[in-house]
Amino acid sequence: MMASKGSVxxxxxxxxxxxxxxxxxxxxxxxxxxxxxxxxSTHALGVSSDLDVILCELDLKDVSWGETRRTLRExxxxxxxxxxxxxxxxxxxxxxxxxxxxxxxxxxxxxxxALVRSIERCVRQRRIHRELQESRQRLEAANIELRGTVQMLxxxxxxxxxxxxRMLPATPLVLGxxxxxxxxxxxxxxxxxxxxxxxxxxxxxxxxxxDVSGHGSSSAFATVLLKNLFxxxxxxxxxxxxxxxxxxxxxxxxxxxxxxxxxxxxxxxxVIGLLDMQxxxxxxxxxxxxxxxxxxxxxxxxxxxxxxxxxxxMEDAQFEEHMIDLPESFMLALFSDGILETLPPKxxxxxxxxxxxxxxxxxxxxxxxxxxxxxxRIETAPDDIAALFISxxx
Numbered sequence: 001m002m003a004s005k006g007s008v009x010x011x012x013x014x015x016x017x018x019x020x021x022x023x024x025x026x027x028x029x030x031x032x033x034x035x036x037x038x039x040x041s042t043h044a045l046g047v048s049s050d051l052d053v054i055l056c057e058l059d060l061k062d063v064s065w066g067e068t069r070r071t072l073r074e075x076x077x078x079x080x081x082x083x084x085x086x087x088x089x090x091x092x093x094x095x096x097x098x099x100x101x102x103x104x105x106x107x108x109x110x111x112x113x114a115l116v117r118s119i120e121r122c123v124r125q126r127r128i129h130r131e132l133q134e135s136r137q138r139l140e141a142a143n144i145e146l147r148g149t150v151q152m153l154x155x156x157x158x159x160x161x162x163x164x165x166r167m168l169p170a171t172p173l174v175l176g177x178x179x180x181x182x183x184x185x186x187x188x189x190x191x192x193x194x195x196x197x198x199x200x201x202x203x204x205x206x207x208x209x210x211d212v213s214g215h216g217s218s219s220a221f222a223t224v225l226l227k228n229l230f231x232x233x234x235x236x237x238x239x240x241x242x243x244x245x246x247x248x249x250x251x252x253x254x255x256x257x258x259x260x261x262x263x264x265x266x267x268x269x270x271v272i273g274l275l276d277m278q279x280x281x282x283x284x285x286x287x288x289x290x291x292x293x294x295x296x297x298x299x300x301x302x303x304x305x306x307x308x309x310x311x312x313x314m315e316d317a318q319f320e321e322h323m324i325d326l327p328e329s330f331m332l333a334l335f336s337d338g339i340l341e342t343l344p345p346k347x348x349x350x351x352x353x354x355x356x357x358x359x360x361x362x363x364x365x366x367x368x369x370x371x372x373x374x375x376x377r378i379e380t381a382p383d384d385i386a387a388l389f390i391s392x393x394x
Contacts, residue, residue, distance in 0.1 A: 004031040006052035006123035009079075011035045013060050017107075021055060021084075024109070028116045030123075038063060051079045053122035058085040058096055078129060080122035084109070157217070160190050164220055167227050169197050175205065177393045178277055181366055183375060185338070185385040192219025193336040193386035196227060200237060203278040206230065206245055209388050210255075211289065211336040212268040222259065222266045229258055248272040248285035249321040252311055255287075259312030267312035271334050275390065282332070283323045287311050291352060293334050294359050297327040301359035303352075304332075331366065332390040333359070338383035342374060366391065 008030045012018035018034050026032045033051075035041045038060055045051070083096035088106045096104045102125070103118045165184075172181040182195050192215055197207035210226050212219040233251065236242035244250045251272050259266060269289035275282055286292060286306025293304040308319040326332075343351045358372055366389035370376055375385065 005029040005120065006126075007031045007033070007050055008119060009033045009035060009051050009054045010056075011038060011041070011054060011060075012057040013038060013062075014057070017057070021109075024112060024115070025055065025119065028119070030119065045079050049079050052126045053102075053119050054079050054081045055119075056081055056083055056101075058083045058092055059087070078126075080125055082115075082118055082122065157190055160217065160220060161186070164190060164194075164223070167224070168195070173197065175199065175277060178205070178275070179391045179393075180205065180207065180389070181391075182386070182388045183370065184387075185375065190215075190217055190220035191384045191386070192216075192223065193338065193384040194223035194226065195334070195386050195388040196230060197388070197390075198230075198234060200234065200245065200274075203276055204246065205275040205277065205390075206234070206273070207275065207334075207388060207390065208251070208270060208272045209289065209334040209336065209386060210268045210270045211338075211384070211386070213266055215384065218264060218266065222262070222264070222268060225258055225262060226255060226268070226270075229255060246274060247321070248274060248283055249319045252285055252287050252308070252319045253317075256311040256313075256315075256317050260315060262312075267310045269310045269337070271306075273332075280326045280328070280392070281323060282326055283321060285319050285321050287317075287319060290337050290348075291335055291340065291355055293332060294356065295326075295330060295332050296359050297330045299327070301356055303356065326392065328392070330392050331369075333366070333369065334388040336384060336386040338385035339373065339375075339387070341383045342385070 005028070008025050010018050010022055010025070010032060012021065012034075013036050015036050018036055022032045022034055039062070045054075080102040081100060082103045082105065083099070083101040084105050084107055085092050085096075086107045093104055102122055105115055105118075109115050168182065168184065169180070172179050180197050184191055184193060184195070192212035194210045194212070195208065197205055199205055208226070208230065210223060212222040230245070230251070233242070233245040233254070237245050244254065252270060255268070255270065259268065270287040271284065271289045271293055273282055273284040284293070284304065284306065285308060286304075287308045288310035291303070292306065294301055295304055304322070304324070306320060306322060309317045311317065339355070340348070340351050343354050345351045345354050359369070361372070370387070375387070
């Protein structure tokens, strides 16, 4: 049995004439429905209609096309219509066009092939409209689902952000003449930049700054790993007499191994330092981190130099450890590279000069430095920004 080429509704109050047209259209392979009582027809003509095309007699008895036109406009007819008439004149043709007809044929239909082609064209048009409507409905459903997913992700990100904020150390932390403080400004809800500091015994403070590659959840998870690493090694010092935490280079090597073992393709630039408050000295290591730490004292501001690759890239990464005597009064500042995005100069060399100049002009306190850099006015940065300050009052 040959499949129907489409569903056609014939509207004609002359049964004999309707039957003749039905025979012609049916022989061309279309499924036919006939309506001779126009006023009592219950066929749907909107978007959900099963009809593909309507063949309608223009000269219907007891039908006012003026009123019908208003009714059709209100019901938003979506089914293409082909009008037929026994009389061919301009007024009838214009009436058909004003009613929204897709085509017009004169009875008797001499070119039956032309009528069939017109019906086929209307069927294609109708099917295209159906496909567009179905695509639109699928898109709307997908958008609703996507909005729900995005809302859920935002809630998860906000919850994760709160967890990450609780992981940060107390600020400020006052230890005699030393004061440690920090600030973190994420580009998204979660940050790939992280800082931490804590005491070791009565005289030492370990601190680090980490800038994990990328943004969002996966980068934030890597900061959790680093936080956990330092917490474990701190515990190992107290319980197992394992002094790894006292060596910045040793900690960089452990961080390098754990990020590689994580296997998510994340790496991080880092600065790790060990402050000896009794001797007022600093041991530190730099792992590919920019900008480098800035030390500000009465003698001015300068970068603490250090060489080394980022952690999480190579198994045999090499790191250097430096030890310096600190001034009686100083401020040590560590920033993630997101700060460079906020500076006016265009190239890196000029940015580093500008950055150091800000320290030269504003060396009184971390709060003044934050204001001078505009960090107090930034709610969402183009890149994550983390800052760590260590100060000593003379």
